[in-house]
Amino acid sequence: MTRYALLIEYDGGPFVGWQRQGSGLAVQQVLEEAAAKLNGGVPPLVQASGRTDAGVHAEGQVGLVELPGDLSPVRVREALSFHTKPHPVVVTRAAIAPEGWNPRFSAVSRAYRYRILNRRARPALEAGRVWHVPVPLDAGAMHRAAQRLLGRHDFSAFRAAACQAKEPVRTLDRLDVSRFGEEVVMVAEARSFLHHQIRNLIGTLALVGHGRRPETWPRQVLEGRDRTRAGPTAPPEGLCFTGVSFAAALDWV
Amino acid sequence: MTRYALLIEYDGGPFVGWQRQGSGLAVQQVLEEAAAKLNGGVPPLVQASGRTDAGVHAEGQVGLVELPGDLSPVRVREALSFHTKPHPVVVTRAAIAPEGWNPRFSAVSRAYRYRILNRRARPALEAGRVWHVPVPLDAGAMHRAAQRLLGRHDFSAFRAAACQAKEPVRTLDRLDVSRFGEEVVMVAEARSFLHHQIRNLIGTLALVGHGRRPETWPRQVLEGRDRTRAGPTAPPEGLCFTGVSFAAALDWV
Known part of the structure:
Protein backbone atom coordinates (compact mmCIF):
# COMPACT_ATOMS: atom_id res chain seq x y z
CA MET A 1 0.00 0.00 0.00
CA THR A 2 1.14 3.55 -0.70
CA ARG A 3 -0.19 6.75 0.89
CA TYR A 4 -0.74 9.74 -1.40
CA ALA A 5 -1.28 13.40 -0.58
CA LEU A 6 -3.71 15.04 -3.03
CA LEU A 7 -4.18 18.71 -3.90
CA ILE A 8 -7.86 19.10 -4.76
CA GLU A 9 -9.92 21.79 -6.52
CA TYR A 10 -13.72 21.80 -6.60
CA ASP A 11 -16.76 23.91 -7.26
CA GLY A 12 -18.76 23.51 -4.05
CA GLY A 13 -22.05 24.49 -5.68
CA PRO A 14 -23.45 21.03 -6.53
CA PHE A 15 -22.34 19.32 -3.31
CA VAL A 16 -23.60 18.89 0.26
CA GLY A 17 -20.05 19.76 1.35
CA TRP A 18 -16.84 17.80 1.74
CA GLN A 19 -18.38 15.22 4.05
CA ARG A 20 -21.25 12.82 3.41
CA GLN A 21 -24.61 14.00 4.82
CA GLY A 22 -27.97 12.25 4.96
CA SER A 23 -28.69 12.83 1.27
CA GLY A 24 -27.03 14.54 -1.69
CA LEU A 25 -23.59 14.11 -3.17
CA ALA A 26 -20.43 14.90 -1.14
CA VAL A 27 -17.03 15.89 -2.57
CA GLN A 28 -15.44 13.16 -0.46
CA GLN A 29 -17.76 10.59 -2.02
CA VAL A 30 -16.89 11.68 -5.60
CA LEU A 31 -13.19 11.25 -4.80
CA GLU A 32 -13.65 7.96 -2.95
CA GLU A 33 -15.68 6.52 -5.83
CA ALA A 34 -12.99 7.65 -8.29
CA ALA A 35 -10.29 6.10 -6.07
CA ALA A 36 -12.25 2.84 -5.99
CA LYS A 37 -11.10 2.30 -9.62
CA LEU A 38 -7.54 2.05 -8.27
CA ASN A 39 -8.55 -0.06 -5.26
CA GLY A 40 -10.23 -3.13 -6.72
CA GLY A 41 -13.62 -1.44 -6.86
CA VAL A 42 -13.78 -0.68 -3.13
CA PRO A 43 -13.95 3.05 -2.22
CA PRO A 44 -11.03 3.83 0.13
CA LEU A 45 -11.25 6.56 2.77
CA VAL A 46 -10.14 10.00 1.56
CA GLN A 47 -9.31 12.28 4.51
CA ALA A 48 -9.04 16.06 4.09
CA SER A 49 -7.48 19.12 5.71
CA GLY A 50 -10.85 20.85 6.05
CA ARG A 51 -14.46 19.70 5.94
CA THR A 52 -15.89 22.50 3.83
CA ASP A 53 -19.63 23.21 4.05
CA ALA A 54 -22.19 22.87 1.27
CA GLY A 55 -21.53 25.47 -1.45
CA VAL A 56 -17.99 26.32 -0.27
CA HIS A 57 -15.35 26.01 -2.99
CA ALA A 58 -11.73 24.85 -2.86
CA GLU A 59 -8.64 25.62 -4.89
CA GLY A 60 -6.24 24.06 -2.40
CA GLN A 61 -7.97 21.39 -0.32
CA VAL A 62 -5.49 18.68 0.67
CA GLY A 63 -6.46 15.03 0.92
CA LEU A 64 -4.92 11.69 1.84
CA VAL A 65 -5.66 8.32 0.26
CA GLU A 66 -4.02 4.92 0.62
CA LEU A 67 -3.90 2.71 -2.48
CA PRO A 68 -2.49 -0.75 -3.27
CA GLY A 69 0.76 -1.14 -5.18
CA ASP A 70 3.22 1.62 -5.92
CA LEU A 71 1.56 3.76 -8.58
CA SER A 72 3.44 6.98 -9.33
CA PRO A 73 1.85 10.18 -7.96
CA VAL A 74 1.43 11.37 -11.59
CA ARG A 75 -0.56 8.25 -12.38
CA VAL A 76 -2.75 8.68 -9.28
CA ARG A 77 -3.36 12.36 -10.06
CA GLU A 78 -4.35 11.64 -13.67
CA ALA A 79 -6.52 8.65 -12.84
CA LEU A 80 -8.43 10.42 -10.08
CA SER A 81 -9.07 13.54 -12.20
CA PHE A 82 -10.30 11.27 -14.98
CA HIS A 83 -12.63 9.17 -12.83
CA THR A 84 -14.19 12.20 -11.06
CA LYS A 85 -15.72 13.26 -14.42
CA PRO A 86 -18.19 14.82 -15.01
CA HIS A 87 -18.19 16.30 -11.50
CA PRO A 88 -16.38 19.63 -10.93
CA VAL A 89 -13.73 18.00 -8.74
CA VAL A 90 -10.12 17.56 -9.88
CA VAL A 91 -6.81 16.49 -8.36
CA THR A 92 -4.35 19.17 -9.47
CA ARG A 93 -1.27 17.65 -7.80
CA ALA A 94 -0.26 14.52 -5.93
CA ALA A 95 2.69 13.47 -3.77
CA ILE A 96 3.88 10.47 -1.81
CA ALA A 97 2.70 11.21 1.74
CA PRO A 98 5.59 11.28 4.23
CA GLU A 99 5.56 8.78 7.10
CA GLY A 100 3.19 9.97 9.81
CA TRP A 101 1.82 12.84 7.71
CA ASN A 102 -1.89 13.60 7.94
CA PRO A 103 -3.72 16.37 6.03
CA ARG A 104 -5.70 17.42 9.09
CA PHE A 105 -3.29 17.02 12.00
CA SER A 106 -0.07 17.96 10.17
CA ALA A 107 -1.49 21.25 8.87
CA MET B 1 -39.05 58.63 -26.20
CA THR B 2 -35.65 58.52 -24.48
CA ARG B 3 -32.53 56.70 -25.68
CA TYR B 4 -30.48 54.86 -23.05
CA ALA B 5 -26.94 53.50 -23.19
CA LEU B 6 -26.59 50.25 -21.21
CA LEU B 7 -23.51 48.58 -19.76
CA ILE B 8 -24.20 44.85 -19.87
CA GLU B 9 -22.64 41.80 -18.22
CA TYR B 10 -23.48 38.21 -19.17
CA ASP B 11 -22.37 34.63 -18.92
CA GLY B 12 -22.33 33.54 -22.56
CA GLY B 13 -22.59 29.83 -21.72
CA PRO B 14 -26.37 29.35 -22.03
CA PHE B 15 -26.85 31.54 -25.12
CA VAL B 16 -26.55 31.21 -28.89
CA GLY B 17 -24.67 34.52 -28.80
CA TRP B 18 -25.67 38.16 -28.68
CA GLN B 19 -27.80 37.93 -31.80
CA ARG B 20 -30.85 35.77 -32.48
CA GLN B 21 -30.14 32.59 -34.47
CA GLY B 22 -32.48 29.97 -35.88
CA SER B 23 -33.09 28.38 -32.47
CA GLY B 24 -31.96 28.85 -28.90
CA LEU B 25 -31.96 31.88 -26.66
CA ALA B 26 -29.96 35.02 -27.55
CA VAL B 27 -28.67 37.63 -25.07
CA GLN B 28 -30.30 40.35 -27.19
CA GLN B 29 -33.64 38.56 -26.89
CA VAL B 30 -33.39 38.33 -23.07
CA LEU B 31 -32.76 42.09 -22.90
CA GLU B 32 -35.44 42.96 -25.45
CA GLU B 33 -38.02 40.87 -23.59
CA ALA B 34 -37.03 42.57 -20.31
CA ALA B 35 -37.28 46.00 -21.99
CA ALA B 36 -40.76 45.10 -23.28
CA LYS B 37 -41.97 45.57 -19.67
CA LEU B 38 -41.04 49.25 -20.02
CA ASN B 39 -42.41 49.51 -23.57
CA GLY B 40 -46.07 48.52 -23.30
CA GLY B 41 -45.29 44.84 -23.74
CA VAL B 42 -43.59 45.25 -27.11
CA PRO B 43 -39.91 44.23 -27.23
CA PRO B 44 -37.88 47.22 -28.49
CA LEU B 45 -34.66 46.78 -30.48
CA VAL B 46 -31.51 46.60 -28.32
CA GLN B 47 -28.40 47.33 -30.40
CA ALA B 48 -24.90 46.43 -29.13
CA SER B 49 -21.26 47.36 -29.60
CA GLY B 50 -20.31 43.80 -30.47
CA ARG B 51 -22.22 40.71 -31.59
CA THR B 52 -20.50 38.15 -29.41
CA ASP B 53 -20.61 34.49 -30.48
CA ALA B 54 -22.25 31.60 -28.63
CA GLY B 55 -20.41 30.92 -25.37
CA VAL B 56 -18.51 34.24 -25.33
CA HIS B 57 -18.93 36.25 -22.12
CA ALA B 58 -19.18 39.99 -21.52
CA GLU B 59 -18.31 42.24 -18.60
CA GLY B 60 -18.55 45.44 -20.62
CA GLN B 61 -20.88 45.00 -23.60
CA VAL B 62 -22.59 48.30 -24.43
CA GLY B 63 -26.17 48.49 -25.69
CA LEU B 64 -28.70 51.07 -26.81
CA VAL B 65 -32.44 50.99 -26.23
CA GLU B 66 -35.16 53.58 -26.83
CA LEU B 67 -38.06 53.67 -24.35
CA PRO B 68 -41.17 55.80 -23.94
CA GLY B 69 -41.36 58.57 -21.35
CA ASP B 70 -38.41 59.92 -19.41
CA LEU B 71 -37.48 57.22 -16.92
CA SER B 72 -34.25 57.91 -15.02
CA PRO B 73 -31.23 55.81 -16.07
CA VAL B 74 -31.20 54.33 -12.53
CA ARG B 75 -34.81 53.19 -12.98
CA VAL B 76 -34.03 51.65 -16.39
CA ARG B 77 -30.94 49.88 -15.06
CA GLU B 78 -32.81 48.42 -12.08
CA ALA B 79 -35.88 47.40 -14.08
CA LEU B 80 -33.89 45.68 -16.82
CA SER B 81 -31.69 43.76 -14.36
CA PHE B 82 -34.86 42.67 -12.56
CA HIS B 83 -36.74 41.53 -15.64
CA THR B 84 -33.78 39.58 -17.09
CA LYS B 85 -34.05 37.15 -14.14
CA PRO B 86 -33.30 34.27 -13.92
CA HIS B 87 -30.96 34.57 -16.92
CA PRO B 88 -27.29 35.43 -16.26
CA VAL B 89 -27.64 38.83 -17.95
CA VAL B 90 -27.55 42.12 -16.00
CA VAL B 91 -27.39 45.82 -16.74
CA THR B 92 -24.64 47.13 -14.47
CA ARG B 93 -24.91 50.80 -15.53
CA ALA B 94 -27.10 53.03 -17.66
CA ALA B 95 -26.84 56.54 -19.10
CA ILE B 96 -28.86 58.90 -21.26
CA ALA B 97 -27.47 58.31 -24.77
CA PRO B 98 -26.06 61.50 -26.30
CA GLU B 99 -27.65 62.79 -29.53
CA GLY B 100 -26.33 60.78 -32.48
CA TRP B 101 -24.53 58.26 -30.25
CA ASN B 102 -24.57 54.63 -31.32
CA PRO B 103 -22.89 51.72 -29.45
CA ARG B 104 -21.56 50.20 -32.66
CA PHE B 105 -20.60 53.16 -34.81
CA SER B 106 -19.48 55.54 -32.04
CA ALA B 107 -17.07 53.01 -30.52
Missing part, protein backbone atom coordinates in the same frame (compact mmCIF):
# COMPACT_ATOMS: atom_id res chain seq x y z
CA VAL A 108 0.17 24.29 10.43
CA SER A 109 -1.87 26.89 8.53
CA ARG A 110 -5.07 27.03 6.49
CA ALA A 111 -5.99 29.88 4.13
CA TYR A 112 -9.40 30.93 2.84
CA ARG A 113 -10.56 33.70 0.51
CA TYR A 114 -14.00 35.27 0.71
CA ARG A 115 -15.33 37.34 -2.22
CA ILE A 116 -18.12 39.93 -2.01
CA LEU A 117 -19.50 41.45 -5.21
CA ASN A 118 -20.33 44.94 -3.96
CA ARG A 119 -22.49 46.65 -6.58
CA ARG A 120 -26.17 47.17 -7.29
CA ALA A 121 -26.51 44.60 -10.08
CA ARG A 122 -26.66 40.94 -9.14
CA PRO A 123 -23.76 38.82 -10.42
CA ALA A 124 -24.09 37.35 -13.92
CA LEU A 125 -20.56 36.07 -14.65
CA GLU A 126 -19.61 35.37 -11.03
CA ALA A 127 -22.93 33.95 -9.83
CA GLY A 128 -22.26 31.16 -7.32
CA ARG A 129 -18.74 32.46 -6.67
CA VAL A 130 -19.46 35.62 -4.68
CA TRP A 131 -21.76 37.03 -2.00
CA HIS A 132 -23.77 39.82 -3.58
CA VAL A 133 -23.98 42.86 -1.27
CA PRO A 134 -25.79 45.68 -3.11
CA VAL A 135 -25.18 48.45 -0.55
CA PRO A 136 -21.75 50.14 -0.57
CA LEU A 137 -19.21 48.65 1.86
CA ASP A 138 -16.32 50.56 3.41
CA ALA A 139 -13.56 47.99 2.99
CA GLY A 140 -11.10 50.16 4.93
CA ALA A 141 -13.35 50.16 8.01
CA MET A 142 -13.85 46.40 7.68
CA HIS A 143 -10.09 45.88 7.48
CA ARG A 144 -9.41 48.00 10.57
CA ALA A 145 -12.12 46.20 12.53
CA ALA A 146 -10.64 42.85 11.42
CA GLN A 147 -7.16 43.73 12.70
CA ARG A 148 -8.59 43.99 16.24
CA LEU A 149 -9.55 40.30 16.05
CA LEU A 150 -6.10 38.91 15.28
CA GLY A 151 -4.31 36.70 17.77
CA ARG A 152 -5.28 33.96 20.19
CA HIS A 153 -8.84 34.29 21.50
CA ASP A 154 -11.92 32.38 22.54
CA PHE A 155 -13.95 32.66 19.31
CA SER A 156 -17.23 31.34 20.81
CA ALA A 157 -19.07 34.41 19.47
CA PHE A 158 -18.25 33.34 15.89
CA ARG A 159 -18.80 29.60 16.29
CA ALA A 160 -21.69 27.61 14.81
CA ALA A 161 -24.03 25.92 17.29
CA ALA A 162 -23.18 22.62 15.56
CA CYS A 163 -19.40 23.11 15.96
CA GLN A 164 -17.76 19.89 17.15
CA ALA A 165 -14.43 21.36 18.24
CA LYS A 166 -13.54 20.51 21.85
CA GLU A 167 -12.59 24.05 22.72
CA PRO A 168 -13.26 27.47 21.15
CA VAL A 169 -9.78 29.03 21.40
CA ARG A 170 -8.12 29.69 18.04
CA THR A 171 -5.27 31.89 16.81
CA LEU A 172 -6.29 34.11 13.92
CA ASP A 173 -3.09 34.98 12.03
CA ARG A 174 -4.49 37.05 9.17
CA LEU A 175 -7.80 38.67 8.27
CA ASP A 176 -7.25 41.19 5.49
CA VAL A 177 -10.03 43.07 3.71
CA SER A 178 -9.23 44.75 0.37
CA ARG A 179 -11.25 46.33 -2.37
CA PHE A 180 -10.55 45.51 -6.05
CA GLY A 181 -13.02 47.58 -8.05
CA GLU A 182 -16.49 46.15 -7.47
CA GLU A 183 -15.13 43.32 -5.31
CA VAL A 184 -14.32 43.27 -1.62
CA VAL A 185 -11.98 40.36 -0.96
CA MET A 186 -11.08 38.93 2.43
CA VAL A 187 -8.17 36.59 3.17
CA ALA A 188 -8.17 34.61 6.41
CA GLU A 189 -5.37 32.45 7.79
CA ALA A 190 -5.09 30.37 10.94
CA ARG A 191 -3.80 26.98 12.02
CA SER A 192 -7.44 25.93 12.20
CA PHE A 193 -10.90 27.49 12.26
CA LEU A 194 -14.10 26.73 14.15
CA HIS A 195 -17.21 25.69 12.22
CA HIS A 196 -18.61 28.76 10.39
CA GLN A 197 -15.96 30.97 12.02
CA ILE A 198 -14.94 32.72 8.79
CA ARG A 199 -18.50 33.17 7.51
CA ASN A 200 -19.59 34.56 10.89
CA LEU A 201 -16.62 36.94 10.95
CA ILE A 202 -17.46 38.12 7.41
CA GLY A 203 -21.15 38.62 8.27
CA THR A 204 -20.11 40.67 11.30
CA LEU A 205 -17.54 42.76 9.42
CA ALA A 206 -20.13 43.45 6.69
CA LEU A 207 -22.26 45.32 9.27
CA VAL A 208 -19.23 47.54 9.94
CA GLY A 209 -18.76 47.98 6.19
CA HIS A 210 -22.40 49.12 5.89
CA GLY A 211 -21.78 51.72 8.59
CA ARG A 212 -24.42 50.09 10.80
CA ARG A 213 -21.85 49.25 13.50
CA PRO A 214 -18.59 50.95 14.56
CA GLU A 215 -15.15 49.52 13.85
CA THR A 216 -14.77 48.66 17.54
CA TRP A 217 -17.89 46.49 17.61
CA PRO A 218 -16.53 43.14 16.26
CA ARG A 219 -13.93 43.12 19.04
CA GLN A 220 -16.68 43.70 21.59
CA VAL A 221 -18.64 40.81 20.09
CA LEU A 222 -15.51 38.63 20.34
CA GLU A 223 -15.06 39.51 24.00
CA GLY A 224 -18.76 38.88 24.75
CA ARG A 225 -18.37 35.22 23.57
CA ASP A 226 -22.07 35.20 22.70
CA ARG A 227 -22.97 33.98 19.19
CA THR A 228 -26.35 35.73 19.32
CA ARG A 229 -24.63 39.15 19.43
CA ALA A 230 -22.57 38.65 16.23
CA GLY A 231 -23.70 39.37 12.67
CA PRO A 232 -25.38 36.83 10.39
CA THR A 233 -23.47 33.97 8.77
CA ALA A 234 -22.28 35.09 5.33
CA PRO A 235 -23.44 32.74 2.54
CA PRO A 236 -21.18 29.84 1.53
CA GLU A 237 -20.74 30.65 -2.17
CA GLY A 238 -18.30 33.52 -1.50
CA LEU A 239 -15.89 31.24 0.37
CA CYS A 240 -12.99 29.32 -1.14
CA PHE A 241 -10.47 27.13 0.69
CA THR A 242 -7.27 28.31 -1.00
CA GLY A 243 -4.50 26.36 0.66
CA VAL A 244 -2.85 24.49 3.50
CA SER A 245 0.70 24.71 4.80
CA PHE A 246 2.62 21.90 6.44
CA ALA A 247 5.81 22.00 8.52
CA ALA A 248 7.62 19.98 5.82
CA ALA A 249 6.91 20.79 2.17
CA LEU A 250 5.39 17.98 0.13
CA ASP A 251 7.00 16.86 -3.11
CA TRP A 252 4.02 17.67 -5.36
CA VAL A 253 3.89 16.62 -8.99
CA VAL B 108 -13.44 54.03 -30.89
CA SER B 109 -11.97 51.00 -29.12
CA ARG B 110 -13.10 47.53 -28.04
CA ALA B 111 -11.29 45.38 -25.48
CA TYR B 112 -11.41 41.62 -24.97
CA ARG B 113 -9.71 39.26 -22.53
CA TYR B 114 -8.94 35.63 -23.31
CA ARG B 115 -8.11 33.21 -20.50
CA ILE B 116 -6.25 29.91 -20.90
CA LEU B 117 -5.99 27.53 -17.95
CA ASN B 118 -2.59 26.00 -18.62
CA ARG B 119 -2.16 22.96 -16.42
CA ARG B 120 -2.70 19.22 -16.64
CA ALA B 121 -5.93 19.06 -14.62
CA ARG B 122 -9.15 20.15 -16.32
CA PRO B 123 -10.83 23.21 -14.75
CA ALA B 124 -13.24 22.58 -11.88
CA LEU B 125 -13.86 26.08 -10.49
CA GLU B 126 -13.30 27.92 -13.79
CA ALA B 127 -15.05 25.47 -16.11
CA GLY B 128 -16.83 27.41 -18.86
CA ARG B 129 -14.64 30.48 -18.24
CA VAL B 130 -11.31 29.31 -19.65
CA TRP B 131 -9.78 27.33 -22.51
CA HIS B 132 -8.04 24.32 -20.99
CA VAL B 133 -4.62 23.74 -22.59
CA PRO B 134 -2.87 20.87 -20.76
CA VAL B 135 0.55 21.17 -22.44
CA PRO B 136 2.91 23.91 -21.13
CA LEU B 137 2.72 27.19 -23.04
CA ASP B 138 5.58 29.69 -23.32
CA ALA B 139 3.67 32.92 -22.70
CA GLY B 140 6.77 35.02 -23.43
CA ALA B 141 7.10 33.53 -26.92
CA MET B 142 3.38 34.06 -27.53
CA HIS B 143 3.68 37.69 -26.43
CA ARG B 144 6.66 38.36 -28.69
CA ALA B 145 4.89 36.74 -31.65
CA ALA B 146 1.80 38.85 -30.91
CA GLN B 147 3.75 42.12 -30.98
CA ARG B 148 4.63 41.44 -34.64
CA LEU B 149 0.92 41.54 -35.49
CA LEU B 150 0.18 45.01 -34.13
CA GLY B 151 -0.84 47.84 -36.43
CA ARG B 152 -2.94 48.19 -39.55
CA HIS B 153 -3.08 45.04 -41.67
CA ASP B 154 -5.26 42.92 -43.90
CA PHE B 155 -6.35 40.26 -41.33
CA SER B 156 -7.90 37.88 -43.91
CA ALA B 157 -5.80 35.02 -42.50
CA PHE B 158 -7.60 35.34 -39.15
CA ARG B 159 -11.12 35.97 -40.44
CA ALA B 160 -14.04 33.54 -40.25
CA ALA B 161 -15.47 32.33 -43.56
CA ALA B 162 -18.83 33.71 -42.39
CA CYS B 163 -17.41 37.20 -41.64
CA GLN B 164 -19.73 39.87 -43.00
CA ALA B 165 -17.31 42.81 -42.80
CA LYS B 166 -16.93 44.63 -46.13
CA GLU B 167 -13.17 44.69 -45.95
CA PRO B 168 -10.55 42.77 -43.96
CA VAL B 169 -8.25 45.63 -42.93
CA ARG B 170 -8.17 46.30 -39.18
CA THR B 171 -5.81 48.10 -36.79
CA LEU B 172 -4.74 45.92 -33.89
CA ASP B 173 -3.71 48.27 -31.07
CA ARG B 174 -2.87 45.79 -28.34
CA LEU B 175 -2.33 42.04 -28.05
CA ASP B 176 -0.61 41.26 -24.75
CA VAL B 177 0.05 37.77 -23.45
CA SER B 178 0.89 37.35 -19.74
CA ARG B 179 1.18 34.43 -17.36
CA PHE B 180 -0.43 34.56 -13.90
CA GLY B 181 0.43 31.26 -12.25
CA GLU B 182 -1.54 28.52 -14.03
CA GLU B 183 -3.30 31.05 -16.28
CA VAL B 184 -2.17 32.59 -19.55
CA VAL B 185 -4.18 35.75 -20.14
CA MET B 186 -4.41 37.69 -23.40
CA VAL B 187 -5.74 41.24 -23.78
CA ALA B 188 -6.72 42.46 -27.25
CA GLU B 189 -7.74 45.99 -28.22
CA ALA B 190 -8.77 47.48 -31.56
CA ARG B 191 -11.38 49.88 -32.91
CA SER B 192 -13.13 46.79 -34.29
CA PHE B 193 -12.41 43.13 -34.95
CA LEU B 194 -13.32 40.75 -37.75
CA HIS B 195 -15.52 37.74 -36.99
CA HIS B 196 -13.46 35.16 -35.02
CA GLN B 197 -10.35 37.36 -35.37
CA ILE B 198 -9.36 37.15 -31.71
CA ARG B 199 -10.08 33.43 -31.36
CA ASN B 200 -8.12 32.72 -34.56
CA LEU B 201 -5.21 34.83 -33.31
CA ILE B 202 -5.24 32.97 -29.97
CA GLY B 203 -5.38 29.57 -31.67
CA THR B 204 -2.40 30.58 -33.82
CA LEU B 205 -0.38 32.00 -30.91
CA ALA B 206 -1.05 28.82 -28.90
CA LEU B 207 0.92 26.83 -31.53
CA VAL B 208 3.86 29.17 -30.88
CA GLY B 209 3.35 28.72 -27.12
CA HIS B 210 3.53 24.92 -27.60
CA GLY B 211 6.83 25.33 -29.42
CA ARG B 212 5.31 23.77 -32.55
CA ARG B 213 5.84 26.96 -34.57
CA PRO B 214 8.45 29.76 -34.33
CA GLU B 215 7.70 33.26 -33.03
CA THR B 216 7.97 34.61 -36.57
CA TRP B 217 5.25 32.30 -37.92
CA PRO B 218 2.06 34.25 -36.99
CA ARG B 219 3.38 37.27 -38.90
CA GLN B 220 4.00 35.04 -41.94
CA VAL B 221 0.45 33.73 -41.66
CA LEU B 222 -0.83 37.32 -41.49
CA GLU B 223 1.09 38.25 -44.62
CA GLY B 224 -0.12 35.13 -46.47
CA ARG B 225 -3.77 36.27 -46.01
CA ASP B 226 -4.86 32.64 -46.21
CA ARG B 227 -7.15 31.43 -43.41
CA THR B 228 -6.24 27.78 -44.07
CA ARG B 229 -2.63 28.45 -42.99
CA ALA B 230 -3.50 29.87 -39.54
CA GLY B 231 -4.04 27.88 -36.34
CA PRO B 232 -7.41 26.55 -35.18
CA THR B 233 -10.11 28.82 -33.74
CA ALA B 234 -9.73 28.90 -29.94
CA PRO B 235 -12.94 27.91 -28.12
CA PRO B 236 -15.42 30.64 -27.15
CA GLU B 237 -15.58 30.06 -23.40
CA GLY B 238 -12.16 31.64 -22.76
CA LEU B 239 -13.24 34.93 -24.35
CA CYS B 240 -14.80 37.89 -22.54
CA PHE B 241 -15.79 41.26 -24.04
CA THR B 242 -14.42 43.56 -21.33
CA GLY B 243 -15.18 47.06 -22.54
CA VAL B 244 -15.81 49.70 -25.17
CA SER B 245 -14.43 53.24 -25.38
CA PHE B 246 -16.22 56.17 -26.99
CA ALA B 247 -14.84 59.55 -28.05
CA ALA B 248 -17.03 61.28 -25.46
CA ALA B 249 -17.43 59.63 -22.05
CA LEU B 250 -20.96 58.58 -21.10
CA ASP B 251 -22.53 59.74 -17.84
CA TRP B 252 -23.03 56.25 -16.38
CA VAL B 253 -25.03 55.67 -13.22
